[in-house]
Amino acid sequence: MKANKVLNHIKPLVAGRDVLDALVELIEAAKLTVGDKLPPEVELARRLGVGRSKIREALNAWQKMGIVVRNKGAGTRLAAEIASHSVHMPLTMKLEAESLLRTHAVRRPLEIEAVRLATVEATDQQRKVILARMAELMAVYEAGEDWRPADHRFHNEIFAATGNPLFGQLIAQIQKAFQDIYEAPFGKPHLGQSSIVLHRPMAEAIASGDQISAVNYTTQIMDIVEAEVREIIGAGK
Known part of the structure; x- marks a missing residue:
């Protein structure tokens, strides 16, 4: 055996x-x-x-x-292969990358749909709070501090604005499943940092009710994170 x-x-x-x-x-x-x-x-x-x-x-x-x-x-x-295909990429990093891509693939449509719904369903007060959370996120990011807590608060306001609590719950479960083991993917706690600048126009699109732009910015954000992971995988080949 x-x-x-x-x-x-x-x-x-x-x-x-x-x-x-x-x-x-x-x-x-x-x-x-x-x-x-x-x-x-x-x-x-x-x-x-x-x-x-x-x-x-x-x-x-x-x-x-x-x-x-x-x-x-x-x-x-x-249920997934754990095998060495490259002497340049450690097994744990390969597994980490593939795991993150799987969770990202599930999270992606949920995030996009949540933003679409929030753009349509958000109350005037919720739109103001989303803009305020965005301003907080940008201030922390531009100060060079750890922006992850502010980012979570920002996205949680978007989930709340959908009127469906399952969005926040499901995405939180997906994140937790990965972060239980990989708190800092590839040793990079700020994976996806280059996408933060797009959070401002995304929030402004939600606040103005521009559904198409809000979804487009969200898609770009998700694309950036995926591209960073794939770049790391490619560097190990």
Whole structure:
């Protein structure tokens, strides 16, 4: 059985990301492919020298990102390839990039539709708040500070303006699934920073009821983030 060939000598683990790195190394060493079953949580915990809760947390995050499929009683199977195609790109970075692209592909239509609906449904007060959140975001960004919290507040106001709370909930779940493991993708906590300048015209389009422009700016923002990820993948080839 392939699952029995996994490494027993993994370096000591101290954080969630370490567990992920070790799992990738373990799967690669065992030459597991899509459809193959991973060892049980208890066995993985023993081999990696960590508590079972850490293994469960990592596998649950992978399940949300489409990397594994978990069925009670049937174990955990790989749903995405984890294999080395380049000596220039570490396995963990390749997995990270592919995971981010999957979550981005799901988030993209939700973000675009949320902006479209907000442009149509937002009240006058909500339009003012969206502009205020945009101004806050731009001020933080231009000051060279961490703009991510302000960005979250800005987008949350857009989700609220749709009148449908599911937009915010679903997108938050998608983000959490990735950020549980990858808080700073590729070591870059500000991935997508070059798209921030487009948030001003996007907010102004929403506030003015210009649905076409608002959607176009949102699409450009999503394109920029995807292009940055693909550029990183390309650099590793």
